[in-house]
Amino acid sequence: MGQLSSSRLEGLVASMIVLDNVSLRAGAFRLEGIHLLVPAGEYGILMGKTGAGKTSLLEAIIGFQPVVAGSICLAGRDVTQLNPAVRGIGYLPQDGALFSTLTVEENLAFALKIRRVDKKRIASRVRDLAELMGIGQLLKRQTHGLSGGERQRVALGRAMAFEPRILCLDEPLSALDSETREQILQLLMTIKRMNKVTILHVTHNLGEAKLLADKIFRLVNGKIDVSDIVGNCRTSSDIMEATERGPQTVRYM
Amino acid sequence: MSDSIDSADRQDDFAKRNNWIARSNRWFATSFVLIGSTYLVLILGMLLADVAFVLDQSVSKAKNASSFWGSMLADNPISVSLRDPKIQYSIWLSMISCTLAAILSVVFAVPLGYVLSRIPFRGRNLVDAFLDIPIVLPPLIVGLSLLILFQFAPFRWVARSIVYQVPAVILAQWAVSCAYAVRTMKMTFDQIDPRCEQVAISLGCSRFQAFSLVTFPEAKLGLLTAFTLAWARSLGEFGPLLIFAGATRMKTEVLSTSVFLEMNVGNIEGAVAVSLLMIAMSIAVMIITRWASYRPADWKA
Numbered sequence: 001m002g003q004l005s006s007s008r009l010e011g012l013v014a015s016m017i018v019l020d021n022v023s024l025r026a027g028a029f030r031l032e033g034i035h036l037l038v039p040a041g042e043y044g045i046l047m048g049k050t051g052a053g054k055t056s057l058l059e060a061i062i063g064f065q066p067v068v069a070g071s072i073c074l075a076g077r078d079v080t081q082l083n084p085a086v087r088g089i090g091y092l093p094q095d096g097a098l099f100s101t102l103t104v105e106e107n108l109a110f111a112l113k114i115r116r117v118d119k120k121r122i123a124s125r126v127r128d129l130a131e132l133m134g135i136g137q138l139l140k141r142q143t144h145g146l147s148g149g150e151r152q153r154v155a156l157g158r159a160m161a162f163e164p165r166i167l168c169l170d171e172p173l174s175a176l177d178s179e180t181r182e183q184i185l186q187l188l189m190t191i192k193r194m195n196k197v198t199i200l201h202v203t204h205n206l207g208e209a210k211l212l213a214d215k216i217f218r219l220v221n222g223k224i225d226v227s228d229i230v231g232n233c234r235t236s237s238d239i240m241e242a243t244e245r246g247p248q249t250v251r252y253m
Numbered sequence: 254m255s256d257s258i259d260s261a262d263r264q265d266d267f268a269k270r271n272n273w274i275a276r277s278n279r280w281f282a283t284s285f286v287l288i289g290s291t292y293l294v295l296i297l298g299m300l301l302a303d304v305a306f307v308l309d310q311s312v313s314k315a316k317n318a319s320s321f322w323g324s325m326l327a328d329n330p331i332s333v334s335l336r337d338p339k340i341q342y343s344i345w346l347s348m349i350s351c352t353l354a355a356i357l358s359v360v361f362a363v364p365l366g367y368v369l370s371r372i373p374f375r376g377r378n379l380v381d382a383f384l385d386i387p388i389v390l391p392p393l394i395v396g397l398s399l400l401i402l403f404q405f406a407p408f409r410w411v412a413r414s415i416v417y418q419v420p421a422v423i424l425a426q427w428a429v430s431c432a433y434a435v436r437t438m439k440m441t442f443d444q445i446d447p448r449c450e451q452v453a454i455s456l457g458c459s460r461f462q463a464f465s466l467v468t469f470p471e472a473k474l475g476l477l478t479a480f481t482l483a484w485a486r487s488l489g490e491f492g493p494l495l496i497f498a499g500a501t502r503m504k505t506e507v508l509s510t511s512v513f514l515e516m517n518v519g520n521i522e523g524a525v526a527v528s529l530l531m532i533a534m535s536i537a538v539m540i541i542t543r544w545a546s547y548r549p550a551d552w553k554a
Contacts, residue, residue, distance in 0.1 A: 062455055084454050091455035097448035101470040110466075111456035155452075162457065 015073075016040045016166055016198035017061065022070035024053070024060055031057065031222050034070070038215065040165075043192050043199045045209040048219030054202045057219065058168050061200065062089050075165055090159030090167045090197070095175060096151040098143040104154050105139040111162040129157040133187065149180035153187065160197070167191075169201040173208060188212055303529055307331060310522050330526035339502050340511055340527065346422065347507040351487040354426035358434035358483035359476060366438025367464070371447060381439075387432040392492025395428055399497045421498035422505050426487035433486050434479040441475025442468070474545065481542045485535055 019036040031053045038044035048054045059065035061072055063084030071080045079087050099107050108129050112122045130136045133153040138146065146154065152172055159167060172188070173181045185208070192199065192212065203209060209216050210229070218225040311329035318324035326332065334340045369381055387395060399421075403412040415421050445468055453463035491509040498505040500514060508531050515523035 062451075064451055064454075084451075085457050085459060087455075089455055091452055093448045093452060095446075095448065097446055097452050099449055099453070099467050101467075101473075110453070114457040114462065158452075158456070 016042075016075055017044070017200055018073040019057075019061070020071050020073070022057075022060065022072060023068040024056055024065055025068050026056055026065060029053065029056065031219075032069075034222075034224055036217055036224055038198055038200055040075075040198055041195050042214040043201065043212050044215045044217060045213040046200060046202045046217045046219060047204060047206070047209055049204065052219045053222070054204075054219055055170055058170055058200065058202050062091050062168055063087050088162075088164050088166065090162070090164040092152070092155050092159045092167065092169045092172050094171045096155035098146075098151055098154055098158075100143050102143070103139070104135065104141050104143065104146075107143065107154055107158045108139075108161055110158060115162060125161060129161060132160075132190075133157040147180070148176050149183055152176065152180075152184055156187070156191075160191075163196075165197060167197050167199045167201075169199065171203055172201070173203070173205070185211065300532060303525055303532065306525050307522070307529060330522040331529060334523050334526040334530070337523075339506065340523075342503050343506045343508055343511045343527075344530070346419070346505075347488060350419070350422045350426055350507060351484050353423050354430055354487040355434075355480050355484040357423070357427045358431040359438075359480050361431050362434035362438040362479055362483075363469075363472075363476070365435045366440075367442050367468075369435075369439045370442035371450075384432055384435050387429045388436075392429070392490075393496060396425060396493030396496030399425060399428060399493060416497065417499045417501070417505065419498075419505060422494060422507060425493040425497045426490045429490060429493065430483035430486035434483040437475060437479035437482055438472070441472050441479070444475075445471045477545050478542055481538050485538045488531060488534060488538075 015037050017036065017038040019034050022031070022034040022036075024031045024034075029051075034057065036044075036046075036057075046054050046057065056065050060067050061074075063079070063082065067080055071078055073079065074087060074089070099110065102110070105126055108126045109122050112125060117125075126139070127136075130139055133156060135150065135153050135157065138150060138154070143151070143154070156169075156172070169188075173184055176184060188199075188201075189212065191197065201208075201212065213229050216227050216229065218227075307330050311325050314328050315321045315324035318328065365384070369377065369384075390398075400416065402408055403416050415424065449467050449471070450463045453467045454460065458466065488507075489509060490507075491513065494500075494505070494507065494510060495513070500506060500510045502514065506514065508527055511527045512524045512531075515521075515527060
């Protein structure tokens, strides 16, 4: 376990996601001594080249990747040894991974049904989510035949259904065409402005990062490099950059 | 450009080569279609020969009968076989034993296929290869090995009520068909995105909840395929049955045993008639599987 000094500890109390000296091993791949800190309500973006370990790190936070050393604290609780099911993270994988045997509505209600929330509350929560995600007209549909953007909206709604304090997004925009990408970007900005959740978003698109991030974490050679985004850099040219360039921005990193 | 590599630059070569490619493509297509269709013709020929044989027998019998069509209907080898209580028993036992063997196969194949597909452990490839043994082993050896197994405790204690009895039929069928069901279930789980299960877990599910609410419903089609495949394998099972369950009429006789016994007493008509019954059942099972494997998504315009 990593030792936290008292002065750092104070700063951490207000933080939602804290990785302290975390080491991972997955086959031949390893990450060692990772420190990462996302303050409550902020939007953290984790960047890095393909194979740098972004997704492994995200999976460690969610709980799918065992941690060899160090500790992970979420909302002030050490979750290093906890089962992913009780960590309280809304998870959005790259391709959405919708439950194909369920309708859109059942997908949205899934986490609430598991928690045995009563039917009336489920119905009203699903309605609110559908409105926020802009998928009200899709509720009765099966998931096959949904477009890429619709799938991501449903998956995001499903992840937020149980009102998690943390959202982990794994390249949520990378499989979308540029128009849809902009719509989902706007949706993520709306969610960010609501200030209810702390978000960690994995991407390799710099434009996306500039537009959304409060903090950018760059995973380079197994180390984390942090930069704070201060002031207003969210101009229309940034939106262009985020929506048009797509994966090519990898080269700039 | 005398040293150009691509002949497209030189007009004379260009036409010659174009002709050559066209001829080669024709030759390629024709030879592959010919070779492939030889096998198709063989399969079709085998089935038609059985039908022709039975028809021929029926017609030659009916010619001497008072009513031609009445005789065709009542005295054809299939009707004769169906009236035989021994064959009736054999059909009944086949249905029951194949269904039980297929149910058992699926019950074991779901956890085995799931573990092999989802849980990485040391020696997984070895276990995977091990499961091919019932498929590649000569059928007689499977039967003999089962027989020998029941010489040893604890199996020996129950051998009396199993070996050469009806349970031996189901056990021998299951021993082989389960391997096919495991293969099918592993492939099914391989094709289902493990991310869905991970998402379900992150949403608060236990592993069992994630499996039963998300993965298993998606595997339903594979389950049906595994069941029908195991059922069809069980129907065709013969070698292990002969050794482990015996071929006693009205006791351990299933349809494949019937064909063997009818042949042994020189009743080729009966053997072919039972064969046709089995062919019909196999084709029915195949059609059900094919029909069920069209997802609703495939039907949408």
